[in-house]
Amino acid sequence: MNGLVKSALATNTPAQAKAEPVDWAGKNYLVVDDFIGVRQLLRESLRSLGAKNIDQAASGGEAIGLLAKIRYDVVLCDFNLGDGKNGQQVLEEARVRNLLLPSSVWMMVSAEKSVESVMGAAEHQPDAYLVKPITEGVLLTRLNRAWHRKQVFRPIDQAFAEKDYLRAARLCDEQIEASRVHEVELLRMKARLMEKSGEPEKAREAYERVLAQREYQWARAGLAKIRLANGEFEQARQMFQGVIAENRYYIDAYDQLALAYQGMGKFEEACSILERAAKLSPNSVPRQRSLGQICLKLGNIGMAEKAFRKCIAVGEYSVRRTPDAYLGLARVCGLKNDPKEAQALLAAAQREFSEAHPDMDLRAKITEGLVYHESGDYRRARKAGDELEALLDAREERPDTATCLEMATLLFAVGVKEAPSELLCYVARNNHDNPVLLDEVQAIFDKARLADEGGDLIRASKKEAADLMNQGVLLWKTGKLQEAVDWMREARAKLPNNQRILFNAAQVLISHMREQGHDEALALEAHAVLTHVDRLQPGQQRFAQLMEQLAALAPKEAAEPPAAVDTTA
Amino acid sequence: MRPVDDTAHSQDLLLFLASTAHDMKNSISVLSGTLEGLLVKAGPQADAAYPQMAQMLYQTRRLNDNLMQLLALYKRVGTPEYPFDVQAIEAGQLLDQVVALGRVLLDAKGIVLEVEADRDLIWHLDEDLIVGVVSHAVNNAMHYTRDRIRLSLREADGLLEIRVEDNGAGYPQPLLAAGAAGLHGAASGIDFRTNSAGLGLYFSREVARMHRHRGREGGVRLENGGAFGGGCFILSLP
Numbered sequence: 001m002n003g004l005v006k007s008a009l010a011t012n013t014p015a016q017a018k019a020e021p022v023d024w025a026g027k028n029y030l031v032v033d034d035f036i037g038v039r040q041l042l043r044e045s046l047r048s049l050g051a052k053n054i055d056q057a058a059s060g061g062e063a064i065g066l067l068a069k070i071r072y073d074v075v076l077c078d079f080n081l082g083d084g085k086n087g088q089q090v091l092e093e094a095r096v097r098n099l100l101l102p103s104s105v106w107m108m109v110s111a112e113k114s115v116e117s118v119m120g121a122a123e124h125q126p127d128a129y130l131v132k133p134i135t136e137g138v139l140l141t142r143l144n145r146a147w148h149r150k151q152v153f154r155p156i157d158q159a160f161a162e163k164d165y166l167r168a169a170r171l172c173d174e175q176i177e178a179s180r181v182h183e184v185e186l187l188r189m190k191a192r193l194m195e196k197s198g199e200p201e202k203a204r205e206a207y208e209r210v211l212a213q214r215e216y217q218w219a220r221a222g223l224a225k226i227r228l229a230n231g232e233f234e235q236a237r238q239m240f241q242g243v244i245a246e247n248r249y250y251i252d253a254y255d256q257l258a259l260a261y262q263g264m265g266k267f268e269e270a271c272s273i274l275e276r277a278a279k280l281s282p283n284s285v286p287r288q289r290s291l292g293q294i295c296l297k298l299g300n301i302g303m304a305e306k307a308f309r310k311c312i313a314v315g316e317y318s319v320r321r322t323p324d325a326y327l328g329l330a331r332v333c334g335l336k337n338d339p340k341e342a343q344a345l346l347a348a349a350q351r352e353f354s355e356a357h358p359d360m361d362l363r364a365k366i367t368e369g370l371v372y373h374e375s376g377d378y379r380r381a382r383k384a385g386d387e388l389e390a391l392l393d394a395r396e397e398r399p400d401t402a403t404c405l406e407m408a409t410l411l412f413a414v415g416v417k418e419a420p421s422e423l424l425c426y427v428a429r430n431n432h433d434n435p436v437l438l439d440e441v442q443a444i445f446d447k448a449r450l451a452d453e454g455g456d457l458i459r460a461s462k463k464e465a466a467d468l469m470n471q472g473v474l475l476w477k478t479g480k481l482q483e484a485v486d487w488m489r490e491a492r493a494k495l496p497n498n499q500r501i502l503f504n505a506a507q508v509l510i511s512h513m514r515e516q517g518h519d520e521a522l523a524l525e526a527h528a529v530l531t532h533v534d535r536l537q538p539g540q541q542r543f544a545q546l547m548e549q550l551a552a553l554a555p556k557e558a559a560e561p562p563a564a565v566d567t568t569a
Numbered sequence: 570m571r572p573v574d575d576t577a578h579s580q581d582l583l584l585f586l587a588s589t590a591h592d593m594k595n596s597i598s599v600l601s602g603t604l605e606g607l608l609v610k611a612g613p614q615a616d617a618a619y620p621q622m623a624q625m626l627y628q629t630r631r632l633n634d635n636l637m638q639l640l641a642l643y644k645r646v647g648t649p650e651y652p653f654d655v656q657a658i659e660a661g662q663l664l665d666q667v668v669a670l671g672r673v674l675l676d677a678k679g680i681v682l683e684v685e686a687d688r689d690l691i692w693h694l695d696e697d698l699i700v701g702v703v704s705h706a707v708n709n710a711m712h713y714t715r716d717r718i719r720l721s722l723r724e725a726d727g728l729l730e731i732r733v734e735d736n737g738a739g740y741p742q743p744l745l746a747a748g749a750a751g752l753h754g755a756a757s758g759i760d761f762r763t764n765s766a767g768l769g770l771y772f773s774r775e776v777a778r779m780h781r782h783r784g785r786e787g788g789v790r791l792e793n794g795g796a797f798g799g800g801c802f803i804l805s806l807p
Contacts, residue, residue: 111591133598137669
């Protein structure tokens with residue numbers, strides 16, 4: 001500096017003096033850009049902040065390689081990286097593979113104002129978006145802000161990672177008092193936590209508080225989502241359309257609007273909304289999958305094929321790649337009378353996904369059966385059914401409910417009798433207090449001309465589950481806690497996916513520890529049970545309450561979370 | 570500049586144009602960064618070419634601002650199609666960025682920048698757009714001023730008011746007229762065929778108008794007078 005600008009620039013030294021200053025010199029930096037000139041420029045800017053340890057990567061693949069080896073404090077990553085992974089995919093993979101520190105700051109850089117920054121629901125958001133050209137002053141201001149924001153959110157993120165959503169929400173309230181500049185964001189987080197805790201009324205309150213300050217589209221969309229979850233499809237539709245009218249790139253509103261239309265049974269409208277969303281933002285695996293599936297349902301084979309193929313292409317570099325696209329495309333091939341290509345896709349799905357999806361063989365076989373059945377090759381369809389039955393016989397566990405129902409439907413259709421009845425009883429036992437689902441089960445029996453027999457089986461399954469649970473509750477209420485714990489453990493082994501039983505099992509474990517003191521093994525057991533039930537159906541009130549009770553029991557010095565920190569929840 | 574049809578050819582052409590524009594942006598930012606570095610290293614005494622280098626930086630900045638504004642207009646700033654991104658921002662941090670963007674050039678041209686603001690004031694705005702608008706106004710003021718610019722920020726009547734004032738001879742009449750016309754809703758108030766300085770004003774006004782709250786919208790006006798008796802750029806946001 002040459003000193004021509006003098007004291008009038010009293011405020012020229014930036015605000016960092018106010019909050020405690022951050023030592024940017026001692027941090028590890030990674031700069032990712034495919035253009036060498038930009039990498040050098042960014043490196044110079046960082047050096048002028050005092051930074052010494054600056055690594056560079058020219059592609060997403062190179063960046064992942066470095067991230068896997070070194071824990072960076074700050075990542076400056078361009079969104080557009082040429083061929084291969086883009087910046088968002090690098091971020092997603094880094095988060096999912098836990099390659100970042102909880103304190104790491106991720107700045108996503110783009111050449112122009114990025115649509116991604118206002119799209120709404122990207123699961124993995126960077127800490128800030130920067131638009132080129134990046135100059136020192138802007139970089140320093142944004143880095144400091146992101147850093148201080150992390151400090152404010154750290155305890156909340158921690159509680160979130162422990163799935164203690166109610167504690168996290170209380171922390172949000174405390175922080176709102178302390179840092180006004182983050183109030184809107186804290187309210188957004190609180191609303192999300194309340195949704196996860198099965199408290200939509202409190203989530204609504206948080207959104208309303210935001211909207212009283214400013215018309216934020218995400219808050220409006222949040223209110224609409226609560227309506228949607230409550231089955232008020234028409235109101236939700238109007239609100240989502242309002243959001244889109246205000247901001248054409250708020251893509252999450254399109255996806256939600258499509259759900260509202262589906263809720264109203266208007267599949268054509270849902271399809272055309274998804275089609276528009278996919279045009280605006282084509283590189284989303286879940287969106288292309290939904291589009292493909294709804295097209296398949298509507299019999300629009302051409303569009304289904306396009307969507308599934310795009311879904312597979314986009315998924316190539318994404319941790320969110322899904323076997324659904326392969327299975328869907330196989331169905332499309334079947335409908336186009338190309339069973340050979342369908343088989344090839346099913347083989348590919350099993351090759352690529354068996355490791356992460358233990359039910360892959362079953363799902364591929366179901367699709368195979370469907371493909372033959374739909375193309376009228378009943379002999380091969382039956383053969384697939386028999387093979388499916390053999391696969392089931394060879395294993396103890398059963399897949400998720402949706403797969404069980406699909407499988408039973410197919411097996412009945414190709415003429416297998418026993419295996420599907422057994423599957424449907426399994427579903428009924430594990431969902432004995434879910435009348436909607438039990439109706440679905442009955443409908444599958446009806447279609448197989450087994451209405452009466454099915455009804456009897458469902459009643460027997462319901463009774464079996466109810467008896468198991470009532471005995472456990474009786475033991476608990478009469479103070480026989482150890483016996484209740486043992487009983488519920490047995491019950492869980494018999495009905496591993498029955499949510500009522502799982503909740504009660506956790507409740508009994510917590511009661512036991514309340515009476516007898518904290519016990520590491522029991523606490524872990526309760527935690528595992530609750531995590532499992534949250535996976536089966538997220539966002540239940542009882543889950544949040546029991547998690548809070550469980551966390552409160554932990555002795556203070558051992559308040560660290562269980563090892564796996566899963567922020568994707 | 571919107572696609573008139575959806576053919577593969579026009580899609581390809583658009584992609585090509587967009588990537589060329591981004592390439593130009595990269596080049597200009599490298600150019601302007603290099604020039605800043607040289608100016609800081611050289612200092613006015615050491616180098617006879619110093620004033621020309623400062624002028625080069627000024628022109629590079631103008632190029633950069635214009636390109637940024639064109640790209641934003643191409644993305645239809647002012648319409649629901651623009652990815653408008655409002656956040657709660659502290660006034661102090663907003664001004665820090667504007668000051669840092671102008672620092673090297675102000676130093677090089679020997680212009681004093683005064684800043685006066687309620688730093689803790691929090692406002693909801695699109696930070697990138699507003700930093701762009703205000704820093705462009707400061708750049709402009711460098712052209713009109715003798716040797717002083719005042720950047721001030723305050724809340725007045727429920728609006729955030731940001732003023733950029735200089736001690737030059739004031740804005741020329743056509744620009745003032747354009748500023749006034751825009752206020753009274755006469756289209757943009759700018760004749761693009763005759764007024765080359767109009768792009769910045771048009772862009773600023775579109776950005777301001779996107780900021781809406783409780784039935785009010787943002788605006789831009791130009792005056793002569795103000796704190797130093799020169800040109801005065803006033804941005805108000807609800």
